[in-house]
Amino acid sequence: MPTFEEYVGSSHDRFDEVLIDFLKIPSVSAASEHAGDMEAAAAWLQTFFEEIGFTVEIVRGEGHPIVIARSPKKDDRPTVLVYGHYDVQPPEPLELWTSPPFDPQVRDGAVYARGACDNKGQILTHMLSVRSMLETEGDLPVNVIFVVEGEEEIGSHLLEKYLDEHAGELACDYVVVSDSAQFGPGQPAITCGLRGIAYFELRLRGAKRDLHSGTFGGGVTNPANVLVEMLASMRNPDGSVAVPGFYDDVIPLLDEERKQFASLPFDEQAYFAELDVNGATGEEGYTILERRWARPSYDVNGLDSGYQGEGAKTVIPNTAVAKFSFRLVP
């Protein structure tokens, strides 16, 4: 019988096969035509957990099912709850994929498919770790509860409702959330907070129809001109947000936090090179890591107005739409 370490060390290809099988299920929670695939993904998880002797409960309600799997409970052990989700983001635009999103391919030792690193790969790491330990040592040192939901990408509505009514059934000593990030390749990180978001859609309407700029330009209000002025007015020249009161409740970074951030092996030039940019703009007086992790931000996420095709159209659009958002911190 190999040890746990030997077993895991020699199972790389077998683990990849399991991941690839899981990734083939196009469990796109946002798209109603994938409702059947959501069920298939939940059933796939149920089978996995039942095969390792866990008790599986499928929580149903309005939305996609939650899979809850429990190891046989032993009272003398602490309980660890592992959270993950089996739903994935829509794969569009498809033309940007090197290989089809639900036909997983291994390239340079990495598996490429929609959901591979958000979140099927991570949750499966925990699942395969538990299975490997059971197969080599026959037992676990802790009670484990897996909660794998199907609506993380669309708001976790069913989970929120379930937790309101059944939180006690998930009582535990530790929670492990596997839906987070590494600091870099080979550099794991413990996420202790994430920025929130306030997202807006702003829709301006001018005249009841598009107008010719030669006949009307200067004599009517162009909603596209007004939109860019409104959006621009929300940022100061120093990169800070210009909305009155925006920073009132923002807790300043502690010197200690700034020192810890600064001590990380973050290579600004390598970061820019990876993004293929020469540099960055942002809030003055803060490093890039401080801006990304601890400062609020303002981003225009979408612009849609007038003529967007090839060549020129001298139109005064009658509508102008922006999507924009603020990332929020404590």
Added chain:
Amino acid sequence: MPTFEEYVGSSHDRFDEVLIDFLKIPSVSAASEHAGDMEAAAAWLQTFFEEIGFTVEIVRGEGHPIVIARSPKKDDRPTVLVYGHYDVQPPEPLELWTSPPFDPQVRDGAVYARGACDNKGQILTHMLSVRSMLETEGDLPVNVIFVVEGEEEIGSHLLEKYLDEHAGELACDYVVVSDSAQFGPGQPAITCGLRGIAYFELRLRGAKRDLHSGTFGGGVTNPANVLVEMLASMRNPDGSVAVPGFYDDVIPLLDEERKQFASLPFDEQAYFAELDVNGATGEEGYTILERRWARPSYDVNGLDSGYQGEGAKTVIPNTAVAKFSFRLVP
């Protein structure tokens, strides 16, 4: 044999049919996929002119062809040159059309299709007038040269080049330009000047791919934020254009011109009501007619960036594109 007036008076429906046939050709000069339709429109004109005994020359070069058609030249007559264009603006956004742009429909006595009043309807008025006179009186009192180009909507590059090299071949006593407007329904106008245009497409690129605003927001340059700031910076709070030197060569309106404009029966409230707006913004110190006819203007004509679909996507777009233009005066 009917007189010219009788013939024209009784041919309304037949003339409509010819217009509808012409309007069915989707001769969108800006879109390269319509190159074949541009040729079809030029060929349609060639057939029309040859059937009435005109000599047709198709001028070719880089761009869409110019159709030049000449009546049999008689030296004792003055020569009238009639200018028009067979190209049309892109019909997008298609969802705002009551009927398809290239499937002409008659509603309340008016023909609705892309190009019906810019410029296929107008140029055809002259063409059918000439044909009607030839069919009823057998001759014309003047020599006529039609110049119908295919690039009016995209800069008239081929025509400009042709005129540089062959202006003498178009020598004439009068020029009639049929690509103009009425002051209002039942109020014809003689156009003595039109504003020019300088049209730009501005394309900004940020990182090499779209980024997640939670992980990257604030730490990278968002091209959509920069775009709105650049576009907004080109207009002053008083509505004037903020580009340095922009007004250097603008000739001020004469008092006499301002008086003439003011004496026109222009009803500002009716104008706003027709456009379904409450009022207008524009350059301070000028009436709406002055702004429209005699002052330069700045309009954003198109915006395209990031996510434009339903709901929210917390994306930092990697490109942001604007089309904008300045209307220019002497």
